[in-house]
Amino acid sequence: MENKRELFQVLTRRFGLLNKNCCSIGAVDISSVQSHILYEIDKQTSPSMQQIAEAIAMDITTFSRQIQTLIKMELVKKTPSSADKRVSILSLTVQGKFVATTIDESMNAYLEEVFSHMNEFERETVIRSIKLLNQAMSKSSVCCTPLL
Amino acid sequence: MENKRELFQVLTRRFGLLNKNCCSIGAVDISSVQSHILYEIDKQTSPSMQQIAEAIAMDITTFSRQIQTLIKMELVKKTPSSADKRVSILSLTVQGKFVATTIDESMNAYLEEVFSHMNEFERETVIRSIKLLNQAMSKSSVCCTPLL
DNA sequence: CTAATTACTTGCATAATGCAATTAATTAGA
DNA sequence: TCTAATTAATTGCATTATGCAAGTAATTAG
Numbered sequence A, B: 001m002e003n004k005r006e007l008f009q010v011l012t013r014r015f016g017l018l019n020k021n022c023c024s025i026g027a028v029d030i031s032s033v034q035s036h037i038l039y040e041i042d043k044q045t046s047p048s049m050q051q052i053a054e055a056i057a058m059d060i061t062t063f064s065r066q067i068q069t070l071i072k073m074e075l076v077k078k079t080p081s082s083a084d085k086r087v088s089i090l091s092l093t094v095q096g097k098f099v100a101t102t103i104d105e106s107m108n109a110y111l112e113e114v115f116s117h118m119n120e121f122e123r124e125t126v127i128r129s130i131k132l133l134n135q136a137m138s139k140s141s142v143c144c145t146p147l148l
Numbered sequence C: 001c002t003a004a005t006t007a008c009t010t011g012c013a014t015a016a017t018g019c020a021a022t023t024a025a026t027t028a029g030a
Numbered sequence D: 001t002c003t004a005a006t007t008a009a010t011t012g013c014a015t016t017a018t019g020c021a022a023g024t025a026a027t028t029a030g
Helices: A004-021 A032-043 A049-055 A060-072 A094-115 A120-139 B004-021 B032-043 B049-055 B060-072 B094-115 B120-139
Strands: A076-080 A088-092 B076-080 B088-092
Touching: A004 A032, A004 B004, A004 B032, A004 B094, A004 B120, A032 A049, A032 A060, A032 A076, A032 A088, A032 A094, A032 B004, A049 A060, A049 A088, A060 A076, A088 A094, A094 B004, A094 B120, A120 B004, A120 B094, A120 B120, B004 B032, B032 B049, B032 B060, B032 B076, B032 B088, B032 B094, B049 B060, B049 B088, B060 B076, B088 B094
Parallel strands: none
Antiparallel strands: A076 A088, B076 B088
16 A cells, blocks of 8 residues: 555645646735635525634634635625624625635636646546545544534 | 636636645644755755745745744754855654645545546546646746746 | 855744633622 | 623724845856
C-alpha cells in the first residue's frame, strides 16, 4: 500500500494555493478564510453566527471579528433574530452575493481547467472518489468534526 | 456535471482539520506549516532554504523566521554550504527526525482510519484518483506553482 | 575590479488566532 | 416569580504569522 501521507501532503499544498489565488475580485480582496465564510452564508438559510462558525470549524471569537470585517466591507449583513435577541442572523449583501458568486465561478473555472488535463473517464472517477473521500472523512472519528 | 467547487470546498476544509490535529507530539507542539517544513526537509537531500521555501510555496522571509523558530526548538539544523557561503543547508536534528517520523506515522494512521470506511475497491480508486488529481494540478497553469 | 545578482536576514506594519473575561438575553429550578 | 445557570456574541489581551522594503554578505558577470 502506498504512502498516503505523501499523496495528501502534496494535494493539501496545491489546494492551499488554489484557494489563495482565487479570492480577489476587482477591487475587493478577500482572504481564503473569508471566502469560506461567504460561501457558507450563501449556502445556509438564515444562519446564526454559531452555525457558520461551527460549519467552518472556526473559533467563535475569531469568527466574530471576521464578520465585523466583512460587514465593514459591505459584503455581509447582521440582523438580530426576532425569536432570540442574543442571536444574529447572517446574510450576504447584494455586493456580497456578487462576490460569492464570482468567486464560485472562478473557482469552478480553475477546477475545470485542472480537470481538462484528464479524459472523461478519469474525470468521472476522480469526482466519484472525492465524494467517497468526503463521506469517509465524515464517518471518521479522528477528524473533520464540522459535519456536513 | 456536478458542482466541483462544493466538493472541493468541503474536502479542503476537512483537510485543514486533519492537518491541524496532527501535529502535537508529546511536549512538542508544531503548527501545520511547520510540519510541512519538517516533511520537506526530511524528503529532500541537503536542501537550501530557497529550495524548501519554494517547495512549500512560502515567502522566503516568513520561511526564514519559521526556520529560526524550528532551530530554537532544536528540530532543525542550519549548516553553511562550503560551496557557496551564502547558502544554508537545512537538516533535521535527531529530535527533528523523530518528530517528523512520528507525525508521518500519526498522519498515516489517521488516513488509514479514514480509508477504513471504504472497501478495497474504493480505496484503490480513491488513491488512483488523488494521483490523477495531483498530476492534473501539476499540469495546470492556474495554480500550484510549487512543482512536484 | 566594479556592478549586478543572489541567499538570506531584519524592520516594520498588519492580520489572524484563541483563551479569558464581559455583556445581554434566555431558560431552569426553587 | 425571582434568582441562578446557560447561551450567543463581543472585547481585551498576548501571541504568532505574514509579506513588503531595505539591508548584509557572498558570488558572478562584464
